Amino acid sequence: MEMLSRLARRGVFALAVFLVLGAGIARAAGEGVFRPETFTLDNGMQVVVVSNHRVPVVTHMVWYKVGSADEPPGKSGVAHFLEHLMFKGTKNLAPGEFSATVSRNGGRENAFTSLDYTGYFQTVAKDRLEIVMRMEADRMTNLVLSEEVVEPERLVILEERRQRTDNNPGGVLREHVSSSLYLNHPYQRPVIGWEHEIRALTIEDILAFYREWYAPNNAVLVVAGDITAAEVRPLAEKYYGVIPRGPDIVRARPQEPPQKAERRVIHRDPKVGQPALSRSYLAPSYTTGASEHAYALQVGAELLGGGSTSLIYRELVIERKLAVTAGAYYGPDGLGPGTFVVYVSPRPEVLMEDLEAALSEILDTVAEDGFAAEEIERAKKRITASAVYARDSRRAGARVLGSALTSGRTIEDVESWPDRIAEVTAEQVTAAMRHVLDDNRSVTALLLPEEPSEEQAQL
């Protein structure tokens, strides 16, 4: 799940929590994962509260059910551009005042945009919750934009694009993988947008997008930390409850046609110091396609490439010494199609074609035979054995629930996740792997060093 945030962080920021979902949340049948409380305001805004009482601190998040995949054609990047501009002032607050106020209250804040949602959050001492809630509610409807704030921010976003993508050969390749994997679905566009379209976005484009999507009935409030729903409700009613409901919103996106041909994208770049290969398969998600496979595929991904005892790591890295690393992951949690990805990186003396052949051989065997029943039981236990860890973190519940509720899922879906994983059978894993490992729905991507020209090679 690609996510961009407004402030660059050194180190991993938001992605980690989502990877946790793959690496294992949860335990104990019927016990749930985060045990949140929830209610809905009269204007349709859902409120979710996750209690964690370690310190008197709360994280306040508003999630909008809109991401880059909801952008109109030709306007790529508008969701993310808007996210940046949400800090630039409202009818009530001058540019910069939002952040200055959060900071003066000892708060930390950021925002993020993904394919399916856009979110804003502040972490503050519990007694400052009202201050940030008042400002967040204000900018849901009162944003004011001018050339003076939009133009410097456009340059910032172009620098962000250069930093994440253009300076980074892996980033360039990922954009081409997405464009190739989706024939018609808007997941084919990068979240940050194409440079020429970012340059062309107008204030009117951005405000039109804001007016269409930012409304209480298209938003979810998540408050996590040292607080209960009973404490949140009066504040939520006071600040969010008074905002009029907007028109009903339908997220109608172009869908994928049947895919019938395997694809290959190759990127050679002098900045590549270590080659790599990935194969991405169009896969079902919880909400799209053959979603009955979504749980079995998580077990399959764990066994195939979930760590240093997984099948392809054992075979390709340890036993046959063809690769320095090998792994697999499956992303089921988008509103659109999912992806199932396997990746390898060769040892220096190994030809990429030999490594790819070995990988394909393993994938063929898995599609044919699946995994042994006892391996499946071990994997399920591993995946579901650590709900406690997720509950320990103040942020994990807020992030997992916020992303689920803005991507077509419910609290019950999140809470029953361990039980659904525990029910997966060996037959289901085999069927799911067979379903997903279809080369006609795949893109194989190669990241290669730029080869010297013949002249250079002779020097």
Next chain:
Amino acid sequence: MTMTLPRLARGLAAAFALLAIVAAAALPARAVEVQRVVSPGGIEAWLVEDHTNPLMAMRFAFRGGAALDPEGKEGLANLASGLLDEGAADLDSQTFQGRLEDLSITLRFDAGRDIFAGQLRTLTENRAAALDLLKLALTEPRFDAEPVDRIRSQILANIRRESRDPDVLARRALFEALFPDHPYGRPVDGTEESVAAITVEDLKGFIDRRLARDTLHVGVVGDITAEELAGILDQVFGGLPETAAPWNVPEVEPKSGETIVISKPAPQSAIVFAQPGILRDDPDYYVASTLNHILGGGGFTSRLYEEVRERRGLAYSVYSALLPLDAAGLVFGGAGTANARAAETVEVVRREWARMAAAGPTEQELADAKLYLTGSFPLRFSSSDRVARILVAMQIEDLGIDYLDRRNELIEAVTLEDVRRVAGDLLDPEALTVVVAGEPDGITATN
């Protein structure tokens, strides 16, 4: 900033700000109690008991890190950190890793310039097994040929990958330039040559010489009592030698004032810069820390953020930070800018450096910084792992077990006079060593 706001709206905005300042006067009560636990064998750990969830997080660190790697074997501590969980005693690599996975135990090690450390996380029901695996990893690592070869190949792949990344190149070159004849100038993960040269004997020597009780600090958070913890410390760490081999990293003054350009084909120039800073035990540390927050440390509100990003759109990311290593202090920073505008970014950074050195911050900037630094302190306690890290950092830096209670007083005590004095003494745009990797226009390297 030239938006026109109706009068009423301005009043509202002012009311927001007022509410903010009034509210900030009240600090949340202390919510984390630190206990000192000493085992019968004399091993000390700091503990925060928290029985909310049935789990325990432990952080442990040995003083003495990659700066002690022998010449020609740079990357030794880093390679060791990748191998301690790859087999120990009678458990080979796959068995050891499989046991960690099956019991949902996280165990990993990391090497910094000044420390070698590790992190353990386990559910209460698997605690005994987790501690046993940790003890074996620390005292009986196998260093079998297969995992040594495999982890080495992964580190080498990473070095090759990073060898063409402008960000990493710039950072490596900066440390080389700052510390030309000092271990801090060498990369923590080594070079292709030095990593290839490390032998199993070197790894065994590292364990024998570096992991010892006299350099060990332990922080524990979670579902465990002081009595229980006292009982297990000896079991886990008691088998380590009493003292580490003699070691010394000489104090060093970072080299100032160079500009280095690394030509690499890339649309964006990676810019990093640093000048001599102060050590963690300097009496002015909290003054400098507050100063840095105003200069470039504070998220969306610092001067560098305002001048480089908000006003001019020169970079997505721009920051400064204090980096107090054991034997040298740095004020460090970075930005990423399109090649055509890289020179302008460097110029703006130097100008802000000079402006702060000349006049210091305003009274308002200092007041705002103190509100942030004191008010945000409890935000750091976001998970058991994070709290355990804080407990170990407090011990390594010798901050005292009551530090969490005193820390905000230390910030509150910072005066405008202090910050102006330290700004003038510390910050010097001429002392900045700047490294730019990419194809920057208009930047001339010194030498």
